[in-house]
Amino acid sequence: MLEPVQLAKFGVTELEAQHALDRLNVRDVDYADLYFESRTSESVSMEEGIVKRAAKSISQGVGVRATAGEKTGFAYSDELTKKDLEIAADTARYIANSPQGASPVPVPTQRRPTRDLYPIERAKAEVATADRVALLNAIDAEARRYDPRIKNVMASFNTEYKVVAVATSDGTLVGDSQPLSRLQITCIAEDGDNRQVGSFGGGGRVGFEYYLEDNRHLSYAREAAREAILNLSAVDAPAGVMPVVLAGGWPGILLHEAIGHGLEADFNRKKTSAFSSLLGKRVASDVCTIVDDGTLPFRRGSLNMDDEGTPTSCTTLIEKGILRRYITDKLNARLMGIPLTGNGRRENYQSVVLPRMTNTFMLAGESDPQDIIRSVKKGLYAVSFGGGQVDITNGKFVFSASEAYLIEDGQITKPVKGATLIGSGPEILTKVSMVGHDLKLDNGIGTCGKDGQSVPVGVGLPTIKIDEITVGGTQR
Amino acid sequence: MHQGQRGTEPATITNGYAQLAANVLARAKACGATEADIVVADGETFSVQVRVGTVDRLTKAREKRLGLRVFIGKRSATTSTSDFSQDSLERLVADTCTLAKAVVEDEVSGLPDGAQMATDQPSLDLYDETVLDTETQIDWAKRGEAAAFATDPRITNSEGAEFDSSSGRVVLANSHGFVGSYKSSNFSLSVSPIATESTTGAMQRDAWYEVQRKFARLASAESIGQEAAGRAVRRLGARKVATKRVPVVFDQDMAGSLLANLCGAISGYGLYKRASFLLDQLGQTIASDLMTVYDDGRMAGGLGSRPFDGEGLATRKNMIVERGVLRSYLLDTYSGRKLGLPSTGNASRSVGESPSVGPTNFYLVPGLKSAQEIIGSVKEGLYVTELIGFGINMVTGDYSRGASGFWIENGELAYPVEEITIAGNLKQMFKDIEVIGSDLVFRGRIASPTLKISELMVAGN
Numbered sequence: 001m002l003e004p005v006q007l008a009k010f011g012v013t014e015l016e017a018q019h020a021l022d023r024l025n026v027r028d029v030d031y032a033d034l035y036f037e038s039r040t041s042e043s044v045s046m047e048e049g050i051v052k053r054a055a056k057s058i059s060q061g062v063g064v065r066a067t068a069g070e071k072t073g074f075a076y077s078d079e080l081t082k083k084d085l086e087i088a089a090d091t092a093r094y095i096a097n098s099p100q101g102a103s104p105v106p107v108p109t110q111r112r113p114t115r116d117l118y119p120i121e122r123a124k125a126e127v128a129t130a131d132r133v134a135l136l137n138a139i140d141a142e143a144r145r146y147d148p149r150i151k152n153v154m155a156s157f158n159t160e161y162k163v164v165a166v167a168t169s170d171g172t173l174v175g176d177s178q179p180l181s182r183l184q185i186t187c188i189a190e191d192g193d194n195r196q197v198g199s200f201g202g203g204g205r206v207g208f209e210y211y212l213e214d215n216r217h218l219s220y221a222r223e224a225a226r227e228a229i230l231n232l233s234a235v236d237a238p239a240g241v242m243p244v245v246l247a248g249g250w251p252g253i254l255l256h257e258a259i260g261h262g263l264e265a266d267f268n269r270k271k272t273s274a275f276s277s278l279l280g281k282r283v284a285s286d287v288c289t290i291v292d293d294g295t296l297p298f299r300r301g302s303l304n305m306d307d308e309g310t311p312t313s314c315t316t317l318i319e320k321g322i323l324r325r326y327i328t329d330k331l332n333a334r335l336m337g338i339p340l341t342g343n344g345r346r347e348n349y350q351s352v353v354l355p356r357m358t359n360t361f362m363l364a365g366e367s368d369p370q371d372i373i374r375s376v377k378k379g380l381y382a383v384s385f386g387g388g389q390v391d392i393t394n395g396k397f398v399f400s401a402s403e404a405y406l407i408e409d410g411q412i413t414k415p416v417k418g419a420t421l422i423g424s425g426p427e428i429l430t431k432v433s434m435v436g437h438d439l440k441l442d443n444g445i446g447t448c449g450k451d452g453q454s455v456p457v458g459v460g461l462p463t464i465k466i467d468e469i470t471v472g473g474t475q476r
Numbered sequence: 477m478h479q480g481q482r483g484t485e486p487a488t489i490t491n492g493y494a495q496l497a498a499n500v501l502a503r504a505k506a507c508g509a510t511e512a513d514i515v516v517a518d519g520e521t522f523s524v525q526v527r528v529g530t531v532d533r534l535t536k537a538r539e540k541r542l543g544l545r546v547f548i549g550k551r552s553a554t555t556s557t558s559d560f561s562q563d564s565l566e567r568l569v570a571d572t573c574t575l576a577k578a579v580v581e582d583e584v585s586g587l588p589d590g591a592q593m594a595t596d597q598p599s600l601d602l603y604d605e606t607v608l609d610t611e612t613q614i615d616w617a618k619r620g621e622a623a624a625f626a627t628d629p630r631i632t633n634s635e636g637a638e639f640d641s642s643s644g645r646v647v648l649a650n651s652h653g654f655v656g657s658y659k660s661s662n663f664s665l666s667v668s669p670i671a672t673e674s675t676t677g678a679m680q681r682d683a684w685y686e687v688q689r690k691f692a693r694l695a696s697a698e699s700i701g702q703e704a705a706g707r708a709v710r711r712l713g714a715r716k717v718a719t720k721r722v723p724v725v726f727d728q729d730m731a732g733s734l735l736a737n738l739c740g741a742i743s744g745y746g747l748y749k750r751a752s753f754l755l756d757q758l759g760q761t762i763a764s765d766l767m768t769v770y771d772d773g774r775m776a777g778g779l780g781s782r783p784f785d786g787e788g789l790a791t792r793k794n795m796i797v798e799r800g801v802l803r804s805y806l807l808d809t810y811s812g813r814k815l816g817l818p819s820t821g822n823a824s825r826s827v828g829e830s831p832s833v834g835p836t837n838f839y840l841v842p843g844l845k846s847a848q849e850i851i852g853s854v855k856e857g858l859y860v861t862e863l864i865g866f867g868i869n870m871v872t873g874d875y876s877r878g879a880s881g882f883w884i885e886n887g888e889l890a891y892p893v894e895e896i897t898i899a900g901n902l903k904q905m906f907k908d909i910e911v912i913g914s915d916l917v918f919r920g921r922i923a924s925p926t927l928k929i930s931e932l933m934v935a936g937n
Binding site: 044047048050051052053054055056057058059060061070071072073074075076077078091094095128129130133151152154186188190195196197237239240241270271272274277350352386387388389390391392393394396397398399400417418419420422423424470471472473474475476 | 527530531532533534535536537538539540541552553554555556557558559564568571572574575576578579580581582585610633634635670677678679680681711714716719749750751755828829830864865866867869871872874876877878880894895896897898899900901933935936
């Protein structure tokens, strides 16, 4: 929700902010900023058929940063007095190793983000606890109705409302209000000694009504129950190299792990990424075009502006297989002399800014998804995934299927138990031979971890065929 | 309180938060709470990252947070804030009581019985009053990284070295009149060098770190840097191997990850939700008879030690697995009541959340063989030194993770391997533990010696 920036909300005047920036902006400092944040989060959760827990948390503080060359000085405080700002500023500028007060910073000019990707009034983002409880009760009933073998339903609904303001030494003062919510459901199915789990969820920068539209919450419940019941009949997964077809949507986590992290500018500036010398080179087959787009309305990974006040954008990372761009924040864009993409993000005022993804996805291709499956003699069709991880330096990545099937003679046959897929980031996309016309974005459940910081992200993918990847099952 | 001992509080500071807690508890009672508890945590952190010889990032902060949990009869809610002003705390209490009234009654909810609260609070050697100046800490990080570069010419780059120091205090009080408090500190250095193969330009990163409660106990910066360098260099030239079933030796940290999986499976919350692969196994054989596991909350200087748990119950030493037989779950009051068992003193509490269950110092009792002897006993197999990904299904025990390490041929580490997975089922893996090493070292809250599993599926080419 766009509102004029009111530092007063944080009990700070513009003059105090400018004074703190002045104190930071010593001779060798290239850039300094103050990040004010106020965050309210609420959650309710249910299990065993009752809504047992409700929680609410409130935090407010300021992060103060100065950068000099490659160096960053950072301090934060949950107190926002003039004195606290000064102490933080003195800590942050310690790294510049130069005396105080060289040149005054320009008076910040108020700026608003130019668009509003999540025009949700705060009142609509804050829902009465009774309504949340009713939502979860309906989910529990729906999942149990799906199949009597569903023995437990665990569901949680989390909302967050963040108000931020960024004051920078290059003279801007800009703010944003960022709603975020997520509904997550896990079902346990039991049939004799066989117990299995299924999960589903979704959300975004949306209001409460989103979950009730067309009974979306109930469809999530059925999906979680369906996956748990399906897994009751799953056979052991195969082991070894084989063709894998990934369904659209959340399997886009492949892109996030295999190439997204490796294209974050900090690793490439330090030349510690497997992609460090590959700009302009082929890293994918020519059917692959991949973007990072922070400008999609209501999406979990979207932002009106990043946490340095830069408007987010749609950046083409890979164009027809050729590596075009890295993902940047101000520090790394400046040091590398490359474009600023609006990807400077932080978990909260207690964390430093890092270049991070927003919504990362592959554009649709021309193949019919049915033809893609028919083209595989023996392989795996993976529909849903748990988490993934990557070693940036050698490029090896994994992601773990939670719903997958064998493909035999072009037909989807038996469901198989979850298995980890492992590959090499700079190579895997060169093995993508078919891209479907059915691009799907995920439902809004992704959280990305880097340096101990979690930020919400999105991914997306059309159905694709990877000619070969190692599947970590147990059966030959 | 044993005032005046190291690790306990000067009376004035504790009394400050104790008074604050008493006020909030009284206010909660006035709002209709029948029981309540409150956690106050504060601390200071300092962190410096050095990369290729210069300071990359310096961070300094103080923080504080207060968490409140109230019960109105059998209904409860939890809240937290960083704003300790009277207005804010009054609003917090009112909000918490409103939330609690909105949820459903839960028969077993409530504080532990008053008679169970911890009566002794030993210091446990968790706090070091050493205050290091900025330059000293920068110097530690610089020396650690420099040692890595000096170890081998193939160390060509670095993700950096980081020195962290932090100290803080926790105060827990409840409506039974319990007030407990302790201080703790941490000092750590980690070094993450990158090795490059000159012929192919291929890079490998690895890291080494150490964490201690006391600064004086940290190993030298040089030894940490050298270990990190050795680990990165030995990965150069790693390749895939053919898919096959072989014996797998887990190094200490990777064996620790298996113990962490065990912790998850015997946590009371997973058990009563029927979301664990070790349901109803108390008194049953769940592992090889070589395996004995303890959880000890009162180990002096331990990284998981604390005098009382997240609900104010005394921590203790529990035998978890005795020669393969499961002897105890990890429980707090709530999950214990759900299972009809007393708490094991394992409530873990982050400010602002209701208690969950966690290990204190959870370890596998060492055996007699050195790591070298264990590797020497394998004709063909895998020595795992790193695992990535989240391919563990806690409901079924199905296990499939990305791995790297070394291929063992005729009892020797033949060459480094990567881009492979190991897969099996944890239920079987614990039973298939064939040898346990003698090399137990506490580098975190969970610790294990090297161990060997008789067979797992390795997927590669």
